[in-house]
Amino acid sequence: MRTLKKRFVLPLFLLVLAALFFNSGWMAWVYPIGYKEEIREQSKSYDIDPFLIASIIRVETNFKPSKESRVGALGIMQLMPDTADWAIEQGKLPEATLERIKHEPDTNIRIGTWYLRNLTDQFGDNRLAVMAAYNAGPGNVRKWMKEGTWDGTLENVRDIPIGETRHYVQRVIYYYNQYTKVYETF
Known part of the structure; x- marks a missing residue:
């Protein structure tokens, strides 16, 4: 028996x-997405792919709120205070403060997504350049592309001269690909 x-x-x-x-x-257990409603709402408001937002958050903080990096980046999308202040002013979002950006995921996602929209407008929908600019700043990315250091393509991502940014872009791409495989829609 x-x-x-x-x-x-x-x-x-x-x-x-x-x-x-x-x-x-x-696979959703392996690749969870937190703050789906907030991401979905801001994605629609600023016409940014929600999987891109989720991928950036995953790489930046793994969806853990109230983070402050060693260099001072704030909140779930790790916005630098100067960038956040500039985005608040340019985006006419006075209700957002640095304290709210650090501790409130919805505020952080709104400012971060506004900034992604701005970067997307600057780089003509070159998603890889947007990812690199989110990490290294748009001035650096424009310089690399103008000088021919990096052409903004995946095939040449290894040419990004800052190792942290190169690795960052590769990680965001990885999570973006995983999320789009695991989730049919957002």
Whole structure:
């Protein structure tokens, strides 16, 4: 009787495991997206791909709010205070303060997404240049592209002269690809 149970339980367990593996829903546990409503709302407001926003947040803070980096970047999307102040002024978003940007994910996502819209406008929808500019600043990216250091393509991402930015862009691309595979829609 005991051997019969083992012969039945093990294949059943493997069958359930295989069903979970091939069902793409389990991958959402490996690649969760936090703050979906906030991301969805700001994505629509500023016409930015929600998977790009989620990928940046994943790389920056892994969806953990109230973060402050060693260089002073604030909140879930790790906005530098000068960039945040500039975005608040340019975007006419006076209700956002640095304190709110640091501690309130919805405010941080709104300012971060506004900034992504601004970068997208600057770089003509070159998503890789936008990613690099989010990390290294638009002036650096414009300089690299103007001087021919980096052409803004995935094939030549290794030419990004700042290692942190090169790695950042590769990580954002990785999570973007995973999210678009795991989630059919946002």
